[in-house]
Amino acid sequence: MEIIEDQLVQTEESCITSVNYISDALYVLGGKWKLVIIFTLVESPKRFGELQKVLKGIGPKMLAKDLRELELNEFVVRRVYEGKPEKVVYEATPYSKSLSKVLSELKDWGMKHREKIKQSMRKVS
Amino acid sequence: MEIIEDQLVQTEESCITSVNYISDALYVLGGKWKLVIIFTLVESPKRFGELQKVLKGIGPKMLAKDLRELELNEFVVRRVYEGKPEKVVYEATPYSKSLSKVLSELKDWGMKHREKIKQSMRKVS
DNA sequence: CCGTATCCGTCATGATACTG
DNA sequence: CAGTATCATGACGGATACGG
Numbered sequence: 001m002e003i004i005e006d007q008l009v010q011t012e013e014s015c016i017t018s019v020n021y022i023s024d025a026l027y028v029l030g031g032k033w034k035l036v037i038i039f040t041l042v043e044s045p046k047r048f049g050e051l052q053k054v055l056k057g058i059g060p061k062m063l064a065k066d067l068r069e070l071e072l073n074e075f076v077v078r079r080v081y082e083g084k085p086e087k088v089v090y091e092a093t094p095y096s097k098s099l100s101k102v103l104s105e106l107k108d109w110g111m112k113h114r115e116k117i118k119q120s121m122r123k124v125s
Numbered sequence: 126m127e128i129i130e131d132q133l134v135q136t137e138e139s140c141i142t143s144v145n146y147i148s149d150a151l152y153v154l155g156g157k158w159k160l161v162i163i164f165t166l167v168e169s170p171k172r173f174g175e176l177q178k179v180l181k182g183i184g185p186k187m188l189a190k191d192l193r194e195l196e197l198n199e200f201v202v203r204r205v206y207e208g209k210p211e212k213v214v215y216e217a218t219p220y221s222k223s224l225s226k227v228l229s230e231l232k233d234w235g236m237k238h239r240e241k242i243k244q245s246m247r248k249v250s
Numbered sequence: 251c252c253g254t255a256t257c258c259g260t261c262a263t264g265a266t267a268c269t270g
Numbered sequence: 271c272a273g274t275a276t277c278a279t280g281a282c283g284g285a286t287a288c289g290g
Contacts, residue, residue, distance in 0.1 A: 022232055039143065064273060065263095086272090172251085172252085173253070189254075
């Protein structure tokens with residue numbers, strides 16, 4: 001019995017380690033918008049207003065807050081170009097690009113998920 | 126000018142579509158615990174108490190709520206085995222397993238991220 | 251052991267108005 | 271255009287007690 005317990009603890013340990021990695025990731029990437037912001041900025045740099053348009057539904061406060069946090073964690077660079085009206089552009093860093101696999105897997109899964117939802121809606125109706 | 130606008134709208138459109146897929150995914154998987162719960166259950170089915178132990182820090186209320194939602198969205202099956210003390214086991218469905226790529230990419234990224242954090246802490250000290 | 255019920259505090263999110 | 275200020279709401283989280 002105790003031996004079995006030990007084995008369980010072992011397997012649980014490695015599982016817990018993996019869980020910690022995922023929790024770490026979610027700690028910096030968590031929330032409703034951060035991953036989406038990173039995704040759109042990896043596609044191309046964008047201005048504040050453009051981001052608001054692409055991320056339908058986000059308010060300026062949340063967007064500003066998330067951008068600040070993403071800048072702190074080095075996912076995003078805020079560049080200011082002086083000029084008549086000065087231009088502010090947000091740009092994804094190489095570190096953001098290290099997330100591209102995660103993002104593309106998530107996007108693929110999201111596509112399949114949407115298909116599944118559509119089908120179950122057909123069944124209901 | 127209007128033609129350029131149209132082109133921008135085109136590129137934005139495809140970007141927005143991808144954004145929607147990711148938002149869809151985050152809608153069902155979002156929050157602090159859902160992905161972690163799915164991950165541990167994909168490794169092996171677990172009981173309520175075991176989950177509480179593995180996910181250090183989650184309270185019974187949150188765990189119950191997330192498990193209920195995951196059951197609704199068909200990520201998890203709740204199985205009850207009758208017996209002296211009846212046993213309740215939560216099990217990942219095949220649909221959860223369709224997330225395995227997302228999860229392993231996220232885990233890998235989390236590992237690298239932890240390394241990066243460690244290094245930047247060394248630099249500071 | 252498996253949860254539910256309750257209370258309560260904190261934080262994330264949102265809507266809107268407003269300033270440089 | 272880029273963001274801040276303000277206010278409101280709900281999600282999340284912790285503690286504890288309780289019932290099946």
